[in-house]
Amino acid sequence: MVEHEDLLRNSYAAFNARDIATALKALAPDVEWQDQLEGVTLHGPEAVAEYWRRQWAVMDPSFELKNFALDPNGHMVITLVQTIRGKDGEPISQGLVRHVYEFEKGLVHRMRIL
Template identity: 45%
Template sequence: MSLYAAFNARDVPTLLASMTPDVSWPNGWEGGVLRGRDEVGDYWRRQWAAIDPTVTPTAFAVEPDGRIAVSVRQVVRDRAGAELANHTVTHVYRLVGGLVAEMEIRERS
């Protein structure tokens, strides 16, 4: 949960320190997959310059393969504050040595 607080506070150093150096991260805004901390940090900075997303965890579960699934309420606003999106998605994390090695976004159906 503290990583979601760090995301909402735009605390990039804390977020990147929670990831493996070769993290695999979905580019949920532009599409594709990012590789490594530098790409993820650059992505977030681009994203936050254009839009203002906030994510709030609402539920946590452990999947059969050991990954952690987190349901989140995602609210996205433009830089003027107008709401662009407000929905629930699931973030699924694979951890290695206590660090995030991979994240997947599952849209609600």
């Protein structure tokens, strides 16, 4: 579990720094990623990167990791504070969210939002 925590801590830090290349290193080539904006599942790291670019074009999201836990299926559940700011830097929203991760061969295979 610790190696997965470290992988995700690094990925979220890279996301917050807008370092796509580093953030994507956590993702498996066949990753499935929930797109919260359009309600669809994305496939592959490049689709996730494009999703992030679309987000960053219209808002400034960031995450603060609060807690890691395993659900009964062995999936990692992260509780985070999500802060959304407008492009002008003004706060739009802030609240707790939970992201659920499944891993294969040490990389994120699937991410969904609770």
